[in-house]
Amino acid sequence: MADRHAPELPDLPEAVSAPKPRWAPQLIWIIPIVAVLAGAWLAAKAILERGPTITISFQTGDGLEAGKTRIKYRDVEIGLVKEIALAPDRKRVVATAELAKDAADSLVEDTRFWAVRPRITASGVSGLGTLLSGPYIAIDPGRKKEARRDFVALDVPPVVTHEDPGRGFVLRADTLGSHDVGVPVYFRRLAVGEVVSRELDRDGQGVSIKIFVRAPYDQYVTANTRFWNASGIDVTLGADGLQVQTESLVSILIGGIAFQALPDAGASPAADANHVFNLFQTREAAMKRPDLAIEHFVLIFKQSVRGLSVGAPVEFRGVNIGEVVRIGAEFDPKSFNFVQPVEVHLYPDRLRARSATGGAALPAPTTPEARLKRAQLFVDKGFRGQLRTGNLLTGQSYIGVDFFPDAPKAKLDPSRLPLEVPTVPSQFEELEASVASIVKKLDKVQYEQIGADVRKVLATLDQTLRSTDVLVKRLDAETTPELNRALDEARKALKTADGALAAESPLQTDLRDALREITRAAASIRVLADYLDRQPQSLLFGKPAEEPK
Amino acid sequence: MTAVTAAQAGLLACHACGLVHRAGHAAHDLDCARCGASLHFRKPDSIARSWALLVAAYVLIIPANLLPVMETGSLFGSEVDTIMSGVIFLWTSGSWPLAVIVFIASIAVPFSKLGALTYLLVSVQRRSTWAPKERTRLYRVLERVGRWSMIDIYVAAILTALVQFGGLMSIKAGPGAIAFGTVVVLTMFAAESFDPRLIWDTTEGKNGR
Secondary structure: OOOOOHHHOOOOOEOEEOOOOOOHHHHHHHHHHHHHHHHHHHHHHHHHHOOOEEEEEEOOOOOOOOOOOEEEEOOEEEEEEEEEEEOOOOOOEEEEEEEOHHHHHHOEOOOEEEEEOOEEEOOEEEOOOHHHHOOEEEEEOOOOOOEOOEEEOEOOOOOOOOOOOEEEEEEEEOOOOOOOOOOEEEEOOEEEEEEEEEEEOOOOOOEEEEEEEEOOHHHHOEOOEEEEEOOOOEEEEEOOEEEEEOOOHHHHHHOOEEEEEOOOOOOOOEOOOOOEEEEEOOHHHHHOOOOOOOEEEEEEEOOOOOOOOOOOEEEEOOEEEEEEEEEOOEEEOOOOEEEEEEEEEEOHHHHHHHHHOOOOOOOOOOOHHHHHHHHHHHHHOOEEEEEEEEEOOOOEEEEEEEEOOOOOOOOOOOOOOOEEEOEOOOHHHHHHHHHHHHHHHHHHOOHHHHHHHHHHHHHHHHHHHHHHHHHHHHHHHHHHHHHHHHHHHHHHHHHHHHHHOOOOOHHHHHHHHHHHHHHHHHHHHHHHHHHHHHOOOHHHHOOOOOOOO | OOOOOOOOOOEEEOOOOOOEEEOOOOOOOEEOOOOOOEEOOOOOOHHHHHHHHHHHHHHHHHHHHHOOOEEEEEOOEEEEEOHHHHHHHHHHOOOHHHHHHHHHHHHHHHHHHHHHHHHHHHHHHOOOOOOHHHHHHHHHHHHHHHHHHHHHHHHHHHHHHHOEOOOOEEEEEOHHHHHHHHHHHHHHHHHHHOOOHHHHHHHHOOOOO
16 A cells, blocks of 8 residues: 555456446536526516617706616606716706606607606695605606607696696786796685696787696586686775685685686586686676676766776666776866866666666667667766765775756767766765855854853853852851851750650659559559449448458 | 556546546446445546536626616615626725725626636647646636635625615615626536646646546
C-alpha cells in the first residue's frame, strides 16, 4: 500500500459491469428546455400584455414622475408614465405612458386625461390622497370610435365625465355673473347639475354657459323651463321693499343657477340635449309671464320724479301691470318749463288674464284706431297716472294708475306717439298742498288779540285769588280762637262726666248700697210671701205665737 | 517526472467507499465491486450536463434582470425594483459602497460566472492546451464564489419577512427573484457538473471520457 504505482497492485478488484439505459444522460437537457419554455412564456406574456403607448401633454409637470406616476381609471391602475419630456416648443410637458392592454379601447378621440392633484375649491376638497402619493393621471374614456394616441390633458378636472348620465344644455346670458365651472345647478333647491364650461360669444355680445343636468333630473328641463341666476344672495331693494333670495348656503358662497318650469305652462316634452335657454337675472324675471302685448305710453310729470327708476312698476290698484322704461326731462319752450316725461310699458294681458277668471274680458283692440278709441274711453272715465311713493324709508317711487272721476277732462293727442296718459298730482303732493293750506290758515289767526285777552283773564284771576287770600287770613284771625275756646269747654265737661262714671266715685258706691238694700227688701218680701202661702189665715188672725217645741 | 493519471493507468476509485478498481475491458457502466456505487473515470456527461445547466441559466438570467425582484407597497404608492434599478437607486442616493457590493454580487458575479463557465467548456471541447493551471484556478474561484451571489435573494427574502405592516408598508419578492435564484442555483450545479480533470486530459493528449 505504500507504493501507489498501479502496476505494483496486480490484485485490484475489477469493476462490475452494469449497463445503464442510454437515454439517462440526456435527461439533463430537460432543464434548459424548461428554462427556455418558461422564458418564452414570460416573454410572450410581456409582449402580449403590452398595452398601447400614448403621449399626454400637460401644462405643467408638477409632481409627475417617470416610472412612478400612474394612470388610473376609477382609482384602478391602468397605466404608468414611462417618460416625461418637454415638448419641442418648450411650452408643455409631454408624458409618455404605457397603458394596460384592455385600456386600448378607451383611447379614442374624445378621451380626456387630467392630473389629479389636491384641490381646494369653494365646493369642496378633492384629491387629498395625492398629497402623499403624488399626483396621478385620471382618464375619462370617450364615446367616439376613432382611435387616438396623443392627448392633451385638461388643466382642471372635468366636472362631468362621459359616464355620468344626464344631458347638457346651453344658457345664454348677457354677463357671466359668478358662474364658475363647477357651480351647482339647482332644481327646487336640489343640486342636480353643474356648470361645465363657459365661454364668451364670438361677437362678444353675450356669454354661453354650458351646464350639465344629471339624470333623472334632466327630464324636468322642458321647453317651458326657465333658468335664472341663483348667485349668492340676491338682495333687491325696490318699491316692494327688501327682498332676499337665495338657493342654498353653497350658492351664497359660489353662486348657482336654478331652473323651474313656468308654473302654469302645463306639461311639455323634455328639452333636447344642448337646447339653448335664456338665463334670467332673477327668479322673478324668469317666472314673469311672457308679456305678449305691450302698450307704450308716456306720462308727463311736472314734479320731481326723484325715486323713480327704470324698471319701477306701474301698478293699478296694487296690481303690477307694467314697468317704467325711460325717464327723461323735456324743455317746453312755450311755457318755459321743464317737464319729466316717463315712458312706460303696460301689459294689458295681465289685466285681461285676471279678468278672464271671472269678469268679462275686454276685447283686445287690433287696429291703432281702436286702441286710440279705447284709450280715450279710459281717459274719459278718469284714467290717470300718478307718481307714488312706494317705500318711505328708501324713497322709491312707482307709477300708480287708477280712475280719478274728479280729474279734469283731457283729450288724447293721436298725432303724438306714444300716447300721453294725463297725470294727476301725487298723494304726497296733495298732502303738501293740505299742509300748506293749514299753515296759511294758521297764519290768519290774530295771535296778538288772543294774547291780550289771555293777559286780561289772567289779571282777573289774579284779583280773585288775592281776595280769597284776604278771606282766608280773616278766618284765621277771628274764628280760630273762638273755636279753641269752645273745644276747651267741651273737654272740661267730658272730664267731669268721666269722673262721675269712674269705679271708685261716690255715685257708684251709693248706687251699689242702694241696690243691696233693695235686694235685701226683696228677700224679706219673698219670706213673707211664703209664709202667707202656708198660713194665709195669719193675714186675718195675725201671726201665732211661737210654738215651743 | 512523468505524470500518470489514474485514468491512464486504467484505475478508478469508488466515490462512495474509496475502493480502487481496475477498469477491465469496459470503460463505461461500471459499478463498485464492494458497495455497488457507480464508477467512472470522469464525471459522466460532464460537458453535456454543464452545457444544459448553463443554457438554462442563460435563458433565465434575462427575466432575472428585467423582472422586478422586489415590490414595495406603501402608503405613498407602490414601487417595483429590478436588480439594476436597485443598484441605480443606491448609487444616486449616495450609498456608493452598497451599490458596488450589490452590483458585484448580483450582476458582475453571475454574468462573469456564466462567461467563465462557457469559456471553460468551450476550451475543453476545443481541446485547448493553453494555460491549464490558470483555468483550473479559475474553476476553483468559480466554485467558491458561486454561493455568494445570492445576496439579492437574501435581502429580498429577509425584507419580505420583516416588512409586513399591512397597508402601511409591505415588501413582496417579485418574479425576478425566482429567476435570479434559479440562475444562481443552476450556475452552481453547472460548475459542479464540470469536471476540472478534463482541462488536464487534453494536455495528456488523451480523451478521458
